[in-house]
Amino acid sequence: MDLTLPGLSAPASISIDRWGLAHIRARSTRDAFFVQGFNAARDRLWQIDLWRKRGLGLLAADFGPGYLMQDRAARLFLYRGDMAPEWAAYGDDAERICTAFAQGINAAVDLVDDGTLPLPPEFERLGTRPAYWAPEDVVRIRTHCLMRNAASELARMQVHGLADPATDLLRVPLSPSVPREEWDKADDAALPADALAVYELATAPVTFSEDRLNAPLQDAPLWSSVDARRAVRRAPSMEGSNNWAIAPARTDTGRAIMASDPHRLHAAPSLRYMVHLSAPDLDLIGAGEPSSPGIMAGHNGSAAFSLTIFCADQEDVMIYRTDDAGTAYRYGEGTEKMSRVDEIFAVKGCADQTLPLLFTRHGPVVFNEGGTAVAIRTVFTDPGTAPYMASLKSMRATTMPAFREALTTWGAPSVNMIYADCAGDICWQPAAYVPRRTGWRGLMPVSGDGAHEWQGYMTAADLPAVENPVSGFVHSANEMNLPASWDHDAHPIGFEWFEDGRADRIAEVISADRARDIAGNCALQTDTFSAIAMALIALLPDGPAADLLRGWDGHATADSAAALLYEIWLSRHLRPAMLEKFAPDPELRKYLAPGNIPTLARMLQDDPGHGQILSDTLAAAWDDTRSIFGRDVTQWRWGDLHNGYFDHALTPLGATHDVGPLATGGSSTTVMMGHYEASDFRVRNGASVRMVLDVGRWDNSVWINAPGQSGVPGQSHYDDLAPLWAAGNYVPMPYSRDAVDAATQECIGLMPQDQ
Template identity: 60%
Template structure:
């Protein structure tokens, strides 16, 4: 097959750089120096994802209104509250001795590509023309100062818990978010009480993606403040259901594999988007030869391998933020109560450019505990988060970790990892496998960070838990390590002295992974690939076992089912409708109705607060484990909830797909669909029938009250043969390119939907054999 070749001159390169694009759209970049390598990575990011990274930059820096008008002004203000505003020398030092140089080269590469676009030597992505905007140039600081796309927790849960505790009790709140380990009742006496409605809307707005509703784009300046809330799909709306984030990774030791080499697998999950959140790239220069997945707006890769060690991550559910309620000095609105005296509230005024209008001045307020997100009734509510601290640019510690040659070097690099908190898995050619927690975990003394706290100085962070104290497992006797966002702290962890987190994923994924890996000998790459696509639900088996024997067709269908949430399964359709649209809401309503003092409207509001609910707690309540509330208190009450909701789910399935269950299929309702944010006909990808759900290793979460489209899951998957690198596998949905019409815009989506993979090639010979085009960048 012929290979297309092209040469492009870019100012800022020291020597030629070769980009080989393989048949799956993965660029293999080879340069003669680190500067040229990361310059070329920036240029390549602009080549494939310029609209995406330009939008991310403008969103993160609070510059959307300059392009899109008054409907974006409040989102700009919210984003600016959470920008890093500290000392840049400390910030750069956090990313190692060459972190600043790498980011400088990366930003220069983006800018050089924009230069080529502006003088007609490279194409302008069509979104810019459609929206009548232009890409902006980057400063090196832009790569690290933006923090609002990072996953941290648990301010929003604190808000919800405070509201539930005020209306009911901790047992009811456990249906929303089960705490592991349990927390003494005295903890709730420390809090500041419930927050006003909408108190954390600014936080939601700051972390929301950019939406392009016509009415938002057309909003006049006088209506700018109306566009300040976020709906269930995280779209900004004028006048706001949450999805579980879940990830999996594991490493299998050489004594358990068919080849005698370790196998590492990773599939970090996030909200699906178009283009996808992740990007696959191969970076080669003297001293570095690394391949894997990162985000297109950042240099390096966060998961992959370097020819000696393989590394990957999932979210480790540590708590990195807190809500503080400050009493404002009634005589001076710029001070608040603090340790028996007063402390200042700093006010910063910034001018935000707005398309078609003069710059608009906004006020940003900060206490010593963080940005103020709400003021009223004599109180200021602030968020303390690691994101505003030096070194917290997400994944940037990977600049050092991706070059580690052994576990000691990797662990040393992870000591500098701040956010998000992650479970890192390592496997190397020497046969070592390891799991470790990484991230900055605030040290709290005498409180646990589970509800909003008084901001008077009695409660604050006392530094962080030392990185070396976080858990580590090396070469365990079972021959594998794994994580799936579960409670994976050691059994003897001192929770009272060093509280890390209490809200974990109990969705059964970790148990399923451990069962499969623990039962296997002669584990292969194909086995790991199949496990990433595994749709067996342990939750389904537990719930179906609770159903009383009956001769109705719904019970018969589920009792004869294998518990796999397969795309072509009618029983899977019935089960998912039952679980998500009928059973879970009924259990939450039973919990809310458990307090006879609550009036019906208040109980309904409380049930909404509990949604979408904690699946582990809901199943445990139905099994009679613990003190189940309300109608679930007796075995008969639980049976009635199960059978009533199953009958409703059967009627629901009939209404959706007809009376014949043999013709039902989960994948007809549950589809992978990647809509372009601009809503342009022909730019969407999908729909694609997709299996899995929120309780399977192939986690594919959806909105039960909406269209059941897959909203969250793995877009990128990696399966690494440690030492047999060219055998490794990957996928990135819907495709590597973000340019509509590109051959690599949507080519990987059908493979992804089927749980498949493509090769992740590494050697020079394998890359050259798979090359379909070559772009040579030369000094201009």
């Protein structure tokens, strides 16, 4: 296929390999990002168009009054500051890159409008059209970022109002521990459980239903809260990740190896997108989000890089006492007026609507009733915090010092960056804008009266790092990985980390030299062993069910009978029973559910008096499993219950674009993350993209992205990778010109308009 693209400066091409990875070749860096934007629209137009409209608060114009309140919520969190410092944070050429990227998207929209490219079926089903992008649209949107920990602060306030602080550890443990006097610093207001409903709505995905699409204007306020699944997610989400880099001395080839598998909510199409950008001064390949230029994990021919979430606390819930009108609040010795912005919203089938947005000096107001207001103080409203956009600098660094320097303006999300290069250097560097709090730790809602102000930010330059360690590897899995010498009182960073055992398992396998080659690292990424499972099983009394579990090797493979019994026992019986024992109040339990697995495991290990609970719940799980899967244990398979699934947003409207179910292994406490809910055991959260990179012999690298690279239902690359992903398999990652040419199955030639 050959296409003419107005805005392209010189001929370019897109070579699509047999696995759907687009290899872009351009004659300038500007054209490479222009074609990246075009290609993103070619493959993911409906997805990125919906993301843009959601983030900018433009849904109601397409979908009607049922989306008006979500639009208002989203606009509260848009970046509204000066664009000069915003662009500067991402590099000297960031504005030029985003301009080219947006122009490339718009060129694709033009070809859709004139019929040269097909209109994706979702637009036809909903009767909408794709919109044009401005460069600022790429960076002003913040609501799709991984934020922490406003929702957890409110949940902690609710739990403390019903029980003691120790009970809240059943919801999420704290590391390091926090002195009891910390809780005296919380504001004494009694906030309702839905005080952050507007915040949750702003950060929620877009949902579709006939009722919502047909809602009249007078019912717009009824669509002001998120669905039930999202509303009960008060504990930190399982959106973590794994990554590591192994030094040349620990590999069979004498080259470094990097592995990366970011965990996010699963959907069709995938959140991530793999792409290869080649120009005279650029040769990048890896994963990013289709709505953003560049990549966030991959390599540039000299250095590899990847990220996981570093659990720094970048938010605070601020509470205010207001005047009767709810427009002024106490601050210092006097009062301050809230600033008001009247926003105009286009609404399908209705006249434009004007709604007010209120802001305090700390941020957007999300609750304002009865003399009490709540605002969210978050780094995401400050310059330089567009999600992942600082990758435009770091992805082009070719030395370890340059990489670390580029991360000093990385604002959000807070990440563990792992680096490895052809010279053999490896490093770990956390990167984020971390608020400097003095006198409190950011774990509970506090007064916005001026007593709890941030004194600027810590950046990557202030955070610890590890270069070329004696161990021969660096790794992260969202664990508490600050050094023992870190002063958490003087410089609090965060206290809510993942204690699920992934980090320890990664370190154990690498230390034992079981990840010395690409195959070994793929095996580690798809490792299904759970140390927590083994610890719980060791506590069990004798019996046929216990015998089955004691004979298990702890690997939650898709064909494991013991894994099936264990996970049913843990999720449907043991966790609910433990919560009921320690939180008999149903109102309290709704904040703690489903219960933190590591905390529950520690409680059971520390107190042998829980033997009856173990015995009773295992017996119930044994009966439950036999009633569902039959009495023949040899026919039990974890994968018959634990299914990978990728939902499409239009499924509630009768669309058949979902991908799944796919039998798969793993669990919530394995390196191969397969997080599920006990209601149906569907895997809705885990790795979609996995990469293992042979640093220096780049064509030997491998990857997978589920369900597929394309976002267009019906296309061959929409779901072709899903079965491979479920089985823990990978596909080649061609990088050199010869390897790319050999793998190419389709080539799109792109010509400027004047040639």
